[in-house]
Amino acid sequence: MVSLATRWAKEIRQRDQSALPAQELLDLALREIMTQKVSLEEIEKLPPPPKVEKRDTDFALPTLTLKVNGDESAAKADLGE
Numbered sequence: 001m002v003s004l005a006t007r008w009a010k011e012i013r014q015r016d017q018s019a020l021p022a023q024e025l026l027d028l029a030l031r032e033i034m035t036q037k038v039s040l041e042e043i044e045k046l047p048p049p050p051k052v053e054k055r056d057t058d059f060a061l062p063t064l065t066l067k068v069n070g071d072e073s074a075a076k077a078d079l080g081e
Contacts (some may be wrong), residue, residue, distance in 0.1 A: 005029045009048040038051055 009029035012018060018025065032038050 004043045007046060007049065008033060008038060008043050011046060020025060
């Protein structure tokens, strides 16, 4: 029954586009099962939940390139001054 309650919690999250924490979703799922708003047979017939893509935490930082010129007038020209 635990796996069915977990599956129903995932269905509630998708159905309601909910941002509730997992514990609250499980509580809601168990309430709906216990009050017979949904039967265990209905949950068993559900297709597997869609897999959520994990986002890559790797990201590229912008690279800055600095020109070092001994000539101050060239630096001012690069800055538009």
